[in-house]
Amino acid sequence: MRNKLLLFLFLFFAATASGQTPSLVSGHFVNLPLKKFFQQVEAQTPYFFYYDSTQVDSLTVNILVQEQSLPEVLQKLFRGTDLQFAIDAKNRVFVTQKIPLQTQLPPNFFQPVKGQQRTDHTQSMVITSTAESRRQAASENKIHEVGIKTNTIKPGNVVVSGYVRHERSGEPVANASLFVDSLNRNVLTNTEGYYNITLPAGSHNLYVQSLGMQDAKLKVVVYSEGTLNLEMKEHVALLKEVVVSAQKLANVNRVQLGMERLSIDAIKKVPAVFGEADILRAVLTLPGVKTVGEASTGLNVRGGSADQNLVLMNGATVYNPSHFFGMFAA
Structure with missing residues (x-):
């Protein structure tokens, strides 16, 4: 019995040591x-x-x-x-x-000591990139191969063609721009989303842009002529609130449709008959005001007739603002 117990303990510790x-x-x-x-x-x-x-x-x-x-x-x-x-x-x-995964929380994470700040990096670690930006970065780092892969790339120009489609709906993206900045070459897709571009064999950075779509950057290695189909994600641009107003407060404070003012100095500058300033003659210098005739003080204001004018003096109506058959202003 004693020998069996010793053998059992030996096997147990051996298994534990091998597991560790x-x-x-x-x-x-x-x-x-x-x-x-x-x-x-x-x-x-x-x-x-x-x-x-x-x-x-x-x-x-x-x-x-x-x-x-x-x-x-x-x-x-x-x-x-x-x-x-x-x-x-x-x-x-x-x-x-870029960012290593934390497989466990630090000791006493849920029971912080009073008066003592955490020194672990889990408190201050902030991941600024969203899931969408991480997927975009992964797509940019991926290498797209065109043609039959060989150990050596033969020099020369090859034609790369394909379709540009919407990622979710699969509909073609028309008028999408594909360009290689280093070569200054640019092509547009047709109404069916088809394109073809001539590139020299080798590695290139291909940029894809379209209105309402998210810009894409792809690393392309061209070995020979081939097809490269692309998918674009929809991008909705959020605009800030815009308030358009034209003298909103002024319209509330002043309800008149239009008003012009004449100062005493301006009236005195107008040539006067017998040396006396004529207010009605000075009004003729304002835009939209015309005289009925040379020998009359009648006024036509913005196409209206002379009998449609209202003349007030200290709030009282002046029915006859002229004398001597309308030749002189009252």
């Missing part, structure tokens, strides 16, 4: 896509990878490792790139771009 031993990675990986590398590591170790395919589809692995831990291998592999990784207690590896 970190899994090591070995192998010579040459021109291996990063996805394939993750699959081979998953076959060797108990680790499992979580990642976005659009962020790693253009990366290859060239590394030689001999019995090294996975964190050491990933640090060497991601050096010089914007990829980050995090490993949790269940051997799950999270590969992200």
Whole structure:
């Protein structure tokens, strides 16, 4: 019985020690896509990878490792790139771009000490990019290949054609502009969203713009003639509130349709008969006012007749504002 107990304890501690031993990675990986590398590591170790395919589809692995831990291998592999990784207690590896994933909260996160500020970075970490901007960045980093891929790119001009469509509805985007800034070449899509552009073989940055759509930037590697179909996302531009007013307060304070003023100095400047200033003659200098005749003080104001004018003096109506058969003003 004693021997059986000792044997059981020995097997238990051996299993515990073997479970606590970190899994090591070995192998010579040459021109291996990063996805394939993750699959081979998953076959060797108990680790499992979580990642976005659009962020790693253009990366290859060239590394030689001999019995090294996975964190050491990933640090060497991601050096010089914007990829980050995090490993949790269940051997799950999270590969992200620019910002590493936090797999656990710091100690006493929900029970802060009074009078003591947090020193962990989870309090001040602010992710400024939204999900839409992250997807756009992933799309810009993705490499689009046109033609049959070869080890060497033959020099020369090739024709790249395709369709530009709406991402959700699939409808063609007409009059979309596709241009390569470095080559100063630009084409427009027709009513069916079709385009073709002549580019030299090699790598280019292709910009796509259209009214009401979100601008797109694509990294294109042209090997030979081929098709490149594009999808654009709808973009709704939000405008701020605009208030249009034309002397709104002035219209409320003054209800007159139009009013002109004549000062005493202006009236005295008008030539007068027998040296006396004539107010009605001075009114003729205003726009829209015409005289009925040379020998009359009658006035036509903006097309109206002389009997339609109202003359007031200190609020009292003056029925006959002229004397001597209308030749002199009263």
